[in-house]
Amino acid sequence: MSTVEFKNICKRYTPQSLTINNANIRIEDGEFCVFVGPSGCGKSTLLRLVAGLEEITSGDLLIDGRRANDLPPAQRGLAMVFQSYALYPHMTVRENMAFGLQVLGSDKAAIARKVQEASDALQLNHLLDRLPKALSGGQRQRVAIGRAIVKEPGVFLFDEPLSNLDAALRVQTRLEIAKLHQRLSGSSMIYVTHDQVEAMTLADKIVLLNTGERIAQHGSVAQIGAPLTLYHRPNSLFVAEFIGSPKMNVLPATLVAASSVRAEIQVGPFTLAAAVDASRLPAGAAVQLGLRPEDIRVVAPSSEQATLRGTVSYIERLGESSLIYVDVGSGLPVLTVKTEGTASLALGAAVALAADPERLHLFDAAGLACDRTVDLPCG
Numbered sequence: 273m274s275t276v277e278f279k280n281i282c283k284r285y286t287p288q289s290l291t292i293n294n295a296n297i298r299i300e301d302g303e304f305c306v307f308v309g310p311s312g313c314g315k316s317t318l319l320r321l322v323a324g325l326e327e328i329t330s331g332d333l334l335i336d337g338r339r340a341n342d343l344p345p346a347q348r349g350l351a352m353v354f355q356s357y358a359l360y361p362h363m364t365v366r367e368n369m370a371f372g373l374q375v376l377g378s379d380k381a382a383i384a385r386k387v388q389e390a391s392d393a394l395q396l397n398h399l400l401d402r403l404p405k406a407l408s409g410g411q412r413q414r415v416a417i418g419r420a421i422v423k424e425p426g427v428f429l430f431d432e433p434l435s436n437l438d439a440a441l442r443v444q445t446r447l448e449i450a451k452l453h454q455r456l457s458g459s460s461m462i463y464v465t466h467d468q469v470e471a472m473t474l475a476d477k478i479v480l481l482n483t484g485e486r487i488a489q490h491g492s493v494a495q496i497g498a499p500l501t502l503y504h505r506p507n508s509l510f511v512a513e514f515i516g517s518p519k520m521n522v523l524p525a526t527l528v529a530a531s532s533v534r535a536e537i538q539v540g541p542f543t544l545a546a547a548v549d550a551s552r553l554p555a556g557a558a559v560q561l562g563l564r565p566e567d568i569r570v571v572a573p574s575s576e577q578a579t580l581r582g583t584v585s586y587i588e589r590l591g592e593s594s595l596i597y598v599d600v601g602s603g604l605p606v607l608t609v610k611t612e613g614t615a616s617l618a619l620g621a622a623v624a625l626a627a628d629p630e631r632l633h634l635f636d637a638a639g640l641a642c643d644r645t646v647d648l649p650c651g
Contacts, residue, residue, distance in 0.1 A: 274301065274335055274336045274349055274425075274426030274427045274459075274460055275298065275299060275300055275301055275334070275335070275336055275337065275460070276297075276298075276299040276322060276333075276334070276335055276427060276460060276462065277297070277298045277299070277332075277333070277334040277335075277337075278295045278296060278297040278298075278318070278321075278331065278333060279296060279331055279332040279333075279334065280294055280295075280296060280330070280331040280332070281294075281295040281296075281318075281321065281328060281330070281331035281332070281333065282294060282295075282328075282329045282330045282331055283314070283317055283321060283326065283328065283329050284329045290487060290488055291314045291317050291487075292314045292317055292318060292321070292329075292487075292492050293487050293488060293491050293492050294331075294491040294492065294493075295318065295331070295491070295492045295493055296493065297479055297493065297496065299427075299460055299462060299477070300460070301458070301460060302457050302458055302459065302460060303460050303461075303476050303477055304453050304460075304461045304463065304474060304475055304476045304477070305460070305461065305462050305463070305475065305476065305477045305478075305479060306462075306463045306464075306465060306470070306471040306474055306475035306477070306478050306479070307319065307462065307463070307464045307465075307479050307481060308464075308465055308466065308467075308468060308470075308471040308478060308479070308480055308481070308514075309466070309480055309481035309482070309483060309494070309514070310466070310483045310514070311466060311483075312483055312484070313481040313482060313483040313487070313492070314481055314487070314492055315464045315465075315466075315481055316431055316432070316464050318464075318481075318492075319352075319429050319431055319462060319464050321333060322335075322348075322350065322427070322429060322462060323345055323348070323350055323352050323429055324340070324343060324344060324345035324348055324350075325345065328341050335348055335349065335350075335426075335427070336349075336426065348427075349425055349426040349427065350425050350426070350427045350428075350429055351419075351420035351421075351423045351425035351427075351428055351429070352420065352428075352429040352430075352431065353413075353416050353417050353420050353428065353429065353430045353431065353433050354416065354431055354433075355431050355432040355433060355435055355436065356436070357404070357412045357413060357415070357416045357436075358416065359404040359412060359415060359416060359419075360404075361403065361404050361405060362403070363403070363404075364400065364401050364402060364403055365391075365396060365399050365400050365401070365402055365403075365404075365407070365415050365418075366387060366391075366400040366401065368404070368415055368419055369387045369390060369391070369415065369418045369419045369422055370383050370384075370387050370422070371419075372419060372422070372423055373386065373422055373423065383422075386421075386422040386424070387400075387418075387422055389421075389422075390418040390421040390422050391418060393418075393421065393452065393455060394414045394415075394417060394418050394421075394448065394452075395414075396411070396414060396415065396418060399411060399415075408441075409436055409437050409438075409441060410437055410441040410444060410445055413433055413434070413436075413437065413445055414445070414448065416433070417433070417448075417449070417452065421452075421456070425459065426459060426460065427459065427460045427461070427462065428456075428459055428460070428461045428462070429461075429462050430449070430461065430462070430463040430464065431464050432464055432465055432466070433445070433449070433463075434446060434465070434467075434470065435465075435466075435467075442470075446470060446473065446474065449463075449474065450473070450474055453474075463475070468514065468515055468516075468517065469517070471499065472499045472503070472515075473499075475498075475499055476498070477496065477497065477498065478495075478496070478497065478498070478499055478502055479493060479496050480493075480494045480495050480496075480502060480511055480514060480515070481493060481494060482494045482510065486510065494507075494508065494510055494511050494514075495507050495508070495511045500648075502515045503515050503516060504644070504648045505641075505643075505644060505648075506633070506641055507640070507641050508635070508639050508640055508641055509522065509560060509562070509635045509639035509640075509641070510639060511641075512562050512633055512635070512641070516564055518565045518595060518608050518610060519565075519608070520562045520563065520564050520565075520633070521562065521563045521564070521565065521568075521605065521607050521608055522560050522561070522562055522605070522635075523539050523540075523560065523561045523563070523604055523605060523607075524539075524558070524560060524561075524604070525537045525538060525539045525558075525559050525560060525561045526538045526556060526557070526558060526559065527550060527553050527554075527555060527556065527557045527558075527559050527634075528543070528555060529555055530549075530550035530551050530553060530555070531549075531551055532549045532551045532645070533547065533549065533645045534546070534547055534548070534629070534645070535548050535549075535550040535634055535642070537559065537561055537634065539561055539580075539604065540600065540601070540602030540603070540604050541601075541602055542579060542580050542581075542600070543579075544561065544579050544580075544627065544629075544632065545629045545632075546561070546629050546632035546633070546634050546642075547629040547630040547632070547644060547645045547646045548632070548633070548634045548642040548643060548644050548645060549642055549643045549644075549645055550634055550642045552642075553636055553642070557636065557637070558637050559634055559635060559636055559637070560634070560635045560636075560637075560639070561632060561633070561634060561635075562632065562633030562634070562635065563607070563627050563631075563632060563633075564631070564633075565595065565607075565608040565609055565610040566610045567627055567628070567631035567632075568580075568607065568609045568610075568625050568626070568627050569625065569626045569627070570596070570609065570611055570615065570617070570623055570624070570625060571624050571625065571626045572624065573622065573623075573624045575624060575626065577626040578624035578625065578626055579625065579626055579627055580598075580600055580607070580624075580625040580626075580627070581600065581622070581623070581624050581625065582598040582599050582600035582601060582607065582622075582623060582625070583598065583599050583620055583621065583622055583623070584596055584597070584598060584599075584617050584618065584619055584620060584621045584623060585597050585598065585599045585606060585619070586619070587617060587619065589613065590613065591613050592613050593610055593611065593612060593613050594610075594611050594612070594613050594615050594617075595608055595609070595610055595611075596608075596609040596610075596611055596615065596617060596623070597609075598623055598625065600625075607625070609625065629646075630644070630646035630648070
């Protein structure tokens, strides 16, 4: 078992390029931690700093409480699974999985036992004598994972391991990685992805990273927490818009009145209430209202619950659900509403929409979230 801790880590490739800024992250024993964020946010760089493949510009990296900045990769107790599989093409599956242990001079019997155990866990027994060219993409990725397992590391590092797979294989391999973490409950895992579905489904803890100018202004880490914490209680508009699919609707608004438990907001001609603490903001302040598509309901035109009204401008029917795009007028952005797949709405139809106060998000002019005052399950 191993803990990994970043203390004020910074990484510059040139004096002008700040790739990682003031990263403070702690990954506990046995924890599955996912680094996620837009392209260019530095998530793979952070992973490479842990692996010892990049030098740290400033700050301290601790592995099991021991400063590891200057430790060579082989002495860090890690195993890495690369996006490109990185299998030796002239070696069989068995030989690929055993090679790292052979280099370390491990006992032949111990190597055979560990390869067999990993093969059993990953359902590779029937493939052990094949070369990589005779494997599918998903099978190659499982071999790469097996090669990491046999080293029995304290920490597994995964660098976008599913990005080369098709949609069906991504789901299958994601489930295999989740089951692997359950079986290897003593090992910590750090997983890099740009796919928020992978982050939400796999992680015990998500580290969402800033990008662009936000890195210099706010540091590399936008928010750390359990998946549902980032979903229900994003600390900024950046986090709120990144987590969730379809993307959160954001409407410009004006704060009418606020207390420590509730805020009244004017959005164009509409007045809505949100269960948030906006008491730090003055009446008349410019704010931004966040509504997740799945938290908006289509209601009867005469319903007292209706808080927004508009016309259907487009419909995407996905089978199990439909995405309804509603033009609410007044120069406001078109709203995305997620409904049941059987919803019978037509283009141009007038619709009334409702959103419960406890499901709304409010952000100040700087994009900082007002605390939500109703507890929702956060994992």
